[in-house]
Amino acid sequence: MLELDDIQSGVLRPRPGPYAATYIALRIDDRRAGRELMSRVSRVVTSAANPTSPLADTWVSVALTYQGLKALGVPQQSLDSFAWEFRQGMASRAKELGDIGESGPENWEKPLGTSDVHVIIVAVSPDEERLEAALAPARKTYQSIDGIEAIWRQNCHALPDDKEPFGFRDGISHPAIEGSGIPGSNPKEQPLKAGEFVLGYPDEMGGVQKTEPELLGRNGTYVVFRKLHQRVADFRRYLNTNTKSSEEGELLAAKMMGRWRSGAPLALCPFHDDPELGADPKRNNNFLFEQDDPAGFKTPGGSHIRRTNPRDAAIAGVARIHRMIRRGTAYGPLLPEGVLDDDGADRGLMFAFVGAHIGRQFEFVQSQWVNDGVFFGAGDDKDPIIGSGGSGNNFTVPRRPVRRRCQGIQRFVKTRGGEYCFMPGLSALRWLAELET
Numbered sequence: 001m002l003e004l005d006d007i008q009s010g011v012l013r014p015r016p017g018p019y020a021a022t023y024i025a026l027r028i029d030d031r032r033a034g035r036e037l038m039s040r041v042s043r044v045v046t047s048a049a050n051p052t053s054p055l056a057d058t059w060v061s062v063a064l065t066y067q068g069l070k071a072l073g074v075p076q077q078s079l080d081s082f083a084w085e086f087r088q089g090m091a092s093r094a095k096e097l098g099d100i101g102e103s104g105p106e107n108w109e110k111p112l113g114t115s116d117v118h119v120i121i122v123a124v125s126p127d128e129e130r131l132e133a134a135l136a137p138a139r140k141t142y143q144s145i146d147g148i149e150a151i152w153r154q155n156c157h158a159l160p161d162d163k164e165p166f167g168f169r170d171g172i173s174h175p176a177i178e179g180s181g182i183p184g185s186n187p188k189e190q191p192l193k194a195g196e197f198v199l200g201y202p203d204e205m206g207g208v209q210k211t212e213p214e215l216l217g218r219n220g221t222y223v224v225f226r227k228l229h230q231r232v233a234d235f236r237r238y239l240n241t242n243t244k245s246s247e248e249g250e251l252l253a254a255k256m257m258g259r260w261r262s263g264a265p266l267a268l269c270p271f272h273d274d275p276e277l278g279a280d281p282k283r284n285n286n287f288l289f290e291q292d293d294p295a296g297f298k299t300p301g302g303s304h305i306r307r308t309n310p311r312d313a314a315i316a317g318v319a320r321i322h323r324m325i326r327r328g329t330a331y332g333p334l335l336p337e338g339v340l341d342d343d344g345a346d347r348g349l350m351f352a353f354v355g356a357h358i359g360r361q362f363e364f365v366q367s368q369w370v371n372d373g374v375f376f377g378a379g380d381d382k383d384p385i386i387g388s389g390g391s392g393n394n395f396t397v398p399r400r401p402v403r404r405r406c407q408g409i410q411r412f413v414k415t416r417g418g419e420y421c422f423m424p425g426l427s428a429l430r431w432l433a434e435l436e437t
């Protein structure tokens, strides 16, 4: 059984919908102050055992970068026991992640990707009022400690119908995790071993990830934050320019995503949107690919959802070892319906990955499934929604009598920054608070 009372709530519980959220980055200038912070936040953070906290669906989570663990004075032997990719940090992994050119760390929003980001506090709530109520004690916690500096903040809020800025319903597909008591969204998917998402438990390959000391990693997980700017006007113009009618444009958009705007999956309604299905959590993720649609005539192999979770489709490799929990929240103003010109506003997604294996889960999906097509026999084709652009950004829509080939799709999503973090269990937070070196 998972020790739910030691695991941070944000790891296992899907975010509320609608939501308001805030991300705050802190720098630790003094290790004693950092330890005091850990002690105080360990009292503010809610555990996954608490499905109905006094603040209902509200929770505060805390995560540390590798630089943050160093700033707290965690001994080198312990630091070395964390995953290699985490120790490198996201900015050092830019080439592998396709963060090049304008998406490169040299162009990121500061201080993201610098050694100044030590702690990230995330608060999520069903509305602004309850968010503020949850944030107030957390804010008091860090503001009253000398030697802790708040250096960055990002507010996020739900868009209507839980859509992301391109206009598709988000937050639908979640894996089920053995022992969590929280159901997944696809009844056809076997629950995954807890060790895929939480350190200290067996994973799908039979391994157990441990740190030195074991308590530091146990019940913790890795979290990847990425601030992703979305070029909504460009996306709309692309659909307009490359189709003859708005119906055809919507079909192309759905083929690129693998779902209609409402969230209804092409796998279950390939010819037209079905908003009732899209909004029904019992049905909108209840499908596999291989038997019904091996060649992708309904859901193209290159679409965003089939790339990032091929389910049972025939691919090179095993999909189950590359799964992830997602906690994305939208930021910035909505681009009004029908507007095709960029208004210069910054809008997009604060993408958040949760998983026990940054390398074989997040990095693998980003580099092999999003920015390459070899795994399903599509050469160097890329994800048409979030692919890194350039000459290989091609997308194929299988069709009879002839397939449709979209070539040289521009980059619709730009990386504005991000961090690899570790979200410790509650006992580990207290361990960090009590460090004496």
Ligand code: HEM
Residues within 6 Å of the ligand: 164, 165, 166, 168, 169, 170, 171, 172, 173, 174, 228, 229, 230, 257, 259, 304, 305, 306, 308, 309, 324, 326, 348, 349, 351, 362, 365, 366, 370, 385, 386, 413
């Ligand atoms: C701005 C960038 C992104 C946008 C607009 C976006 C949008 C979406 C949408 C609308 C869905 C379908 C709804 C759902 O199942 O929740 C989805 C699913 C998903 N996305 Fe993204 N996404 C983005 C970035 C990413 C990134 C960076 C990754 C991973 C590297 C990723 C991985 C996934 C996964 C694993 C799924 C679930 C697939 C499934 O199980 O069917 N997404 N995304």
